[in-house]
Amino acid sequence: MSMIGARIRQLREQRGLSQGDIEQSAGLLRCYISRVENGHTVPSLETLERFAAALDVPVYRFFYTGEEPPPTPNLTPHRTPEELAGENDQAESGARFFLTLKDLAARTEEADREVLLAVAKRLVAR
Numbered sequence: 001m002s003m004i005g006a007r008i009r010q011l012r013e014q015r016g017l018s019q020g021d022i023e024q025s026a027g028l029l030r031c032y033i034s035r036v037e038n039g040h041t042v043p044s045l046e047t048l049e050r051f052a053a054a055l056d057v058p059v060y061r062f063f064y065t066g067e068e069p070p071p072t073p074n075l076t077p078h079r080t081p082e083e084l085a086g087e088n089d090q091a092e093s094g095a096r097f098f099l100t101l102k103d104l105a106a107r108t109e110e111a112d113r114e115v116l117l118a119v120a121k122r123l124v125a126r
Contacts, residue, residue: 002036002039002042003063004036004042004043004048004062004063005036005037005038005039006037006039007061007062007063007065008033008036008037008051008055008062009037011055011057011061011062012037012055015055015056017054017055019033019034019037021054022051022054022055025053025054026050026051026053026054027050028047028050028051036051045059048062
């Protein structure tokens, strides 16, 4: 059984809900709910959001068992791109490129940004 499936089952049972109740409120088939709970399939993020809405819990509850939300990690970089650009190592050229790209993107029209994004997506798909 997967951790997510077991947690979904646990939360469902704690609320006294059946798989049929989840089927009705989330619009998911009962056989699919069973497959998730038994670890035979892994739901997408969109499906996890539907489970969360049906169970009236935030999505993080599928991954975290504490009552309070988990602490938010400090995601602030230790050095800004501007600081990195002034250093004499490999990060310097990457940081300068990023700052140049950021400046150019800020001066680009929205329609042009959409074209560039479409081109980039096609290149990545190759």
